[in-house]
Amino acid sequence: QVQLVESGGGVVQPGGSLRLSCAASGFTFSSYGMHWVRQAPGKGLEWVSFIHYDGSNTYYADSVKGRFTISRDNSKDTLYLQMNSLRPEDTAVYYCAKRPSSASYSFDPWGQGALVTVSS
């Protein structure tokens, strides 16, 4: 079955950097677009970024544009999120999620999430 497993979360000081990974299995990773979505503690969901199946196009929420970079390694079935210039308001659980098809604008399934805490 489809499985997404995030890793790389942790505690980082404001202004610092962190890279999240999302290991995919159970499907042909190189054929699907992928998203990152985050959820601040006790808050709602916020879309962060999307990358096309071949990495040709990437998109970002205004709140992270210029600071975060999404990428993928299709040879390793892995999605990444490089987060720089981190701010306390970036503290959240970060989920990777699969785009079900090229004509779909939903998220399915989701990984279990990785907690990122930005604090001094």
Next chain:
Amino acid sequence: QSALTQPASVSGSPGQSITISCSGTSSDVGGGSYVSWYQQHPGKAPRLLIYDVTKRPSGVSNRFSGSKSGNTASLTISGLQAEDEADYFCCSYVGSSTFNYVFGTGTKVTVL
């Protein structure tokens, strides 16, 4: 882009039907057919319930149904069960000149 508006909480007794609303604008909910709904139990990842306003993925109970009228989408849960107690989020793709998604504020469903 402002978050879509959902009621903070909705409750119902087992067997009853409840409806959760999701209000947006003509730029998001009202502007297309790309509204989706997610269920999230405490400490768990969200799970897709409805996509493209009314479609249900395989494996999702037919007790969950979606609809839309104008700038407001709705999720109805019929035959409410104890396991339905969770948070529910709507989401709309915001396309045309941009690539963006906006989520709803979330609704806590309590089964009495």
